[in-house]
Amino acid sequence: MDSGSHLIVNDIEIMFGGQAGDGSLTTGDLIAGVFKRMGLEVYTYKDFPSRIRGGHTNYVIRAGRHPNYGMADFVDGLVAFDLEAVEAHIEEMRPGGFVIFDNTSETVPDHVKRPDVTWYEIPLAKIAKEDLGLELVRNTISLGVLGALIGMDPQIMRTDVTGVYKRKGDKVVDINMRAIQAGEDYVKAHFAEWPSGYALEAARDGERLLMMGNDAIGYASLVAGCRFIAGYPITPATDILEWMAKYGPKYGAVTIQAEDELAAITMTLGASFTGVRAMTATSGPGQALMTEAIGLAGVLEIPVVVVECARTGPSTGMPTKTEQSNLNHLVFSGHGEIPKIVISPGTVEDSFYLTALAFNLAEKYQMPVFVLTEQALCQSKATLPVLDLSRVKIDRGKLQTDPVVFGEYKRFAFTEDGVSPRVIPGVEGGMHLAPGSEHNELGVITENPKNRARMMEKRMGKMVSAKPDLPAPLVHGDKNARIAVIGYGANRGPIVEAQTRLAAAGTATKFLEMRTLWPFPEEEVRAFIEETDHVFVVENNFTGQLERLVRYVVGPLERMHSVLKYNGRPFRPIEVIEPIERFAAVRGLAGV
Amino acid sequence: MSTVMSPKDFATATPSWWCPGCGDFGVLSALKQAMAELGKTPKNVAFISGIGCSGKISGYLHSYAFHGVHGRALPVAQAVKLANRNLTVIAAGGDGDGYAIGAGHFLHAVRRNADITYIVMDNQTYGLTKGQSSPTSMTGYITGTSPQGNPDAPINGLAVALAAGGSFLARGFSAHPKLLVDLIKQAVEHKGFSLVEVMSPCVTYNKINTYAWFKENVAYVTENEHYDPTDKQQAFEALSREDKIPLGIIYREQRPTLETLMHLAEMPTVNAVLDPQAPELVALQEAYR
Numbered sequence: 083m084d085s086g087s088h089l090i091v092n093d094i095e096i097m098f099g100g101q102a103g104d105g106s107l108t109t110g111d112l113i114a115g116v117f118k119r120m121g122l123e124v125y126t127y128k129d130f131p132s133r134i135r136g137g138h139t140n141y142v143i144r145a146g147r148h149p150n151y152g153m154a155d156f157v158d159g160l161v162a163f164d165l166e167a168v169e170a171h172i173e174e175m176r177p178g179g180f181v182i183f184d185n186t187s188e189t190v191p192d193h194v195k196r197p198d199v200t201w202y203e204i205p206l207a208k209i210a211k212e213d214l215g216l217e218l219v220r221n222t223i224s225l226g227v228l229g230a231l232i233g234m235d236p237q238i239m240r241t242d243v244t245g246v247y248k249r250k251g252d253k254v255v256d257i258n259m260r261a262i263q264a265g266e267d268y269v270k271a272h273f274a275e276w277p278s279g280y281a282l283e284a285a286r287d288g289e290r291l292l293m294m295g296n297d298a299i300g301y302a303s304l305v306a307g308c309r310f311i312a313g314y315p316i317t318p319a320t321d322i323l324e325w326m327a328k329y330g331p332k333y334g335a336v337t338i339q340a341e342d343e344l345a346a347i348t349m350t351l352g353a354s355f356t357g358v359r360a361m362t363a364t365s366g367p368g369q370a371l372m373t374e375a376i377g378l379a380g381v382l383e384i385p386v387v388v389v390e391c392a393r394t395g396p397s398t399g400m401p402t403k404t405e406q407s408n409l410n411h412l413v414f415s416g417h418g419e420i421p422k423i424v425i426s427p428g429t430v431e432d433s434f435y436l437t438a439l440a441f442n443l444a445e446k447y448q449m450p451v452f453v454l455t456e457q458a459l460c461q462s463k464a465t466l467p468v469l470d471l472s473r474v475k476i477d478r479g480k481l482q483t484d485p486v487v488f489g490e491y492k493r494f495a496f497t498e499d500g501v502s503p504r505v506i507p508g509v510e511g512g513m514h515l516a517p518g519s520e521h522n523e524l525g526v527i528t529e530n531p532k533n534r535a536r537m538m539e540k541r542m543g544k545m546v547s548a549k550p551d552l553p554a555p556l557v558h559g560d561k562n563a564r565i566a567v568i569g570y571g572a573n574r575g576p577i578v579e580a581q582t583r584l585a586a587a588g589t590a591t592k593f594l595e596m597r598t599l600w601p602f603p604e605e606e607v608r609a610f611i612e613e614t615d616h617v618f619v620v621e622n623n624f625t626g627q628l629e630r631l632v633r634y635v636v637g638p639l640e641r642m643h644s645v646l647k648y649n650g651r652p653f654r655p656i657e658v659i660e661p662i663e664r665f666a667a668v669r670g671l672a673g674v
Numbered sequence: 675m676s677t678v679m680s681p682k683d684f685a686t687a688t689p690s691w692w693c694p695g696c697g698d699f700g701v702l703s704a705l706k707q708a709m710a711e712l713g714k715t716p717k718n719v720a721f722i723s724g725i726g727c728s729g730k731i732s733g734y735l736h737s738y739a740f741h742g743v744h745g746r747a748l749p750v751a752q753a754v755k756l757a758n759r760n761l762t763v764i765a766a767g768g769d770g771d772g773y774a775i776g777a778g779h780f781l782h783a784v785r786r787n788a789d790i791t792y793i794v795m796d797n798q799t800y801g802l803t804k805g806q807s808s809p810t811s812m813t814g815y816i817t818g819t820s821p822q823g824n825p826d827a828p829i830n831g832l833a834v835a836l837a838a839g840g841s842f843l844a845r846g847f848s849a850h851p852k853l854l855v856d857l858i859k860q861a862v863e864h865k866g867f868s869l870v871e872v873m874s875p876c877v878t879y880n881k882i883n884t885y886a887w888f889k890e891n892v893a894y895v896t897e898n899e900h901y902d903p904t905d906k907q908q909a910f911e912a913l914s915r916e917d918k919i920p921l922g923i924i925y926r927e928q929r930p931t932l933e934t935l936m937h938l939a940e941m942p943t944v945n946a947v948l949d950p951q952a953p954e955l956v957a958l959q960e961a962y963r
């Protein structure tokens with residue numbers, strides 16, 4: 083066995099693999115928490131099957147000294163509860179990595195047993211059952227084993243495990259404590275001369291949080307004044323509905339589980355029409371059902387925030403896996419034309435601030451605002467600085483709650499910026515009809531061609547008015563680089579990491595992280611790609627939806643390349659590096 | 675009731691699009707009358723309608739009116755109530771709107787029991803799309819889409835609602851204005867989801883279920899002096915009658931409203947104070963330390 087010649091400190095990716103429902107979620111969360119409290123930066127990725135029990139599942143926890151918003155190239159340590167987990171992931175192991183394998187009832191066949199990784203074969207289930215009397219605690223034993231092998235802080239680990247099982251009583255806590263000890267003892271007894279090659283050096287846990295993307299979205303909504311959410315359960319968006327159901331009532335927020343997404347979106351419209359900041363959260367299939375009513379929001383100029391947590395489509399697709407294949411849908415779906423905004427965060431922290439902003443955008447410009455995120459971000463946890471709530475300002479735009487003069491007041495008045503003063507039920511004098519049919523300034527239905535043309539110009543013009551308020555793209559890397567990368571959402575992590583490594587190898591790149599996808603930030607994208615030799619558009623889909631949007635705006639570009647991944651899993655940095663290097667090699671780029 | 679209101683206070687300046695003689699006129703005037711008699715004020719009435727000839731009604735009632743998409747009046751109306759429980763919330767639409775494309779919402783609105791009123795204007799056809807068969811059309815009804823006669827059995831909306839836990843179920847006839855006003859008033863006063871189905875003839879497309887036909891075929895449940903609208907068994911029996919279409923208050927019961935079961939505060943949701951820097955909101959982050 084070759085455990086690698088040098089020690090890797092504070093840079094590790096652990097994968098927990100087993101069968102769904104066997105507790106790897108809890109254990110994975112525990113590890114993430116311990117890493118965080120040891121002062122490390124953490125990112126987690128859940129790769130769960132779309133079923134409750136059984137089926138291979140894995141949970142990736144990555145920790146390092148610097149923030150990483152994505153997975154590494156390789157898995158460093160695999161904790162495999164069955165052979166299936168080994169077989170599924172042995173190819174992803176870093177040479178010099180290690181496997182902790184529960185050999186209670188299975189053995190690893192020789193052809194699977196890579197010689198360049200260290201094997202710790204331990205009868206975890208057997209120890210759990212025979213020594214501790216409870217098979218369930220084999221996860222906790224593995225925690226003790228892992229902790230001893232890589233140097234997780236044993237005290238923090240015990241405190242956190244206690245925290246998790248406290249609710250279940252002293253007995254449960256006690257057996258878990260003994261399980262950790264059993265794991266540690268086993269390592270001492272059997273592997274003292276057999277180092278993993280990895281070590282962690284605890285730093286102080288600064289003022290940081292460990293939060294999942296969807297939690298940040300729920301939290302931001304409540305902070306930003308959302309007091310109504312309607313939704314229909316769908317992975318990976320349900321967390322948001324559940325978050326609001328749990329924390330909202332104290333603040334007077336209504337959470338309603340609708341009978342379907344047609345109801346969820348029309349309920350959202352109803353609440354917003356009545357003056358409550360309202361949202362819904364869904365994923366692709368639900369988004370498809372919402373399309374007609376979003377058109378209604380457009381023509382009625384009702385503010386509405388729709389969070390789309392994208393997953394692998396089409397149809398049921400792979401419900402628990404990631405994909406960026408819904409951009410076209412958000413931008414182009416709908417009969418008729420309405421103004422709308424699509425924004426997308428690249429980190430958990432940004433998920434918070436962009437969601438909070440979405441409510442202002444929706445109300446200021448009285449139109450649907452989509453917060454587009456994806457499974458690899460919204461169901462991932464990451465460390466982030468404590469959120470600064472003073473950055474959240476509530477701007478309700480032209481909401482009009484004082485009495486108006488009936489007959490003079492026009493709900494759909496033509497104005498300079500296209501936005502009309504908006505009354506809500508209960509306001510004296512503001513009675514009007516809000517019709518999905520074309521209407522005049524008063525809301526009276528009319529098919530008059532002049533009025534129609536002006537109303538179209540008014541509504542669509544709001545997208546221009548909104549531009550100054552839209553989240554600007556971020557440029558990462560060397561602003562003068564001639565190799566450009568464009569991407570958004572969860573790909574921020576792997577792209578930024580790829581940039582760092584390319585830079586270390588002598589290739590300068592710049593990366594435009596788009597946070598507003600619609601209205602398309604034409605000037606910014608044009609300016610960004612102007613002085614470049616190559617433009618790589620990195621996205622998780624088959625057809626290159628973002629790349630097509632870029633082409634659509636800037637015209638065909640010979641030096642533009644699509645970097646695509648569509649197997650349901652997020653990019654690893656090497657998958658961004660390789661195409662860039664390959665291209666560079668073919669074209670003989672300097673510095674590669 | 676502080677102010678004396680008249681039905682005119684609920685009139686809009688918009689001329690109606692309905693055909694002369696359309697049953698929907700009767701529904702509209704009964705609604706205005708009921709609103710006036712109940713002392714409602716237009717600014718506190720939210721009136722949500724579906725799509726169809728019937729759906730046009732929201733344009734003719736002076737109020738905060740919402741004319742949305744086909745079949746979705748009920749989700750909008752329920753949310754309006756949850757957003758501001760001080761409003762009087764009324765939804766209205768056709769038989770197609772409520773029992774075909776909106777059937778799912780109908781069932782769930784009935785069982786949720788939000789304190790709103792739903793008026794189904796039943797003309798047993800699709801008026802606005804020019805006379806196709808609807809979920810309440812009689813079997814054999816001949817239309818453009820069913821030239822050999824409608825093969826489907828009609829839905830009995832009230833019976834469905836009764837089975838689904840409806841807490842106030844009534845049926846009226848647009849040509850019996852006085853009784854209709856009374857039904858609507860009681861429905862609006864009812865605490866919970868109230869359904870008023872109104873037989874509202876389409877004079878242009880439905881040549882079978884005409885005013886004359888209805889006059890022959892309707893019977894008020896009160897004709898039976900022992901009829902007890904709080905008796906579910908009797909209600910089922912009345913709704914199962916094959917000889918006559920029962921009118922009147924078919925069933926009523928008091929059960930907790932959605933607002934109560936959701937533990938909504940007395941203060942309307944819309945009045946919640948929004949303060950992003952509220953200390954308890956900041957403190958929520960502690961769970962993620």
Ligand SMILES: Cc1ncc(C[n+]2csc(CCOP(=O)(O)OP(=O)(O)O)c2C)c(N)n1
Binds near residue numbers: 729795
């Ligand atoms: C999604 C959708 N499908 C179809 C239509 C066309 N449409 C408009 S009204 C209507 C049926 C109306 O029938 P009903 O609800 O009984 O109302 P009525 O006109 O009879 O009062 C249909 C099918 C539509 N507007 N929207």
Ligand code: SF4
Binds near residue numbers: 691692877
């Ligand atoms: S078509 Fe029928 S339902 Fe429509 S307005 Fe005319 S009479 Fe009324």
Ligand SMILES: [Mg+2]
Binds near residue numbers: 770797798799808
């Ligand atoms: Mg009809």
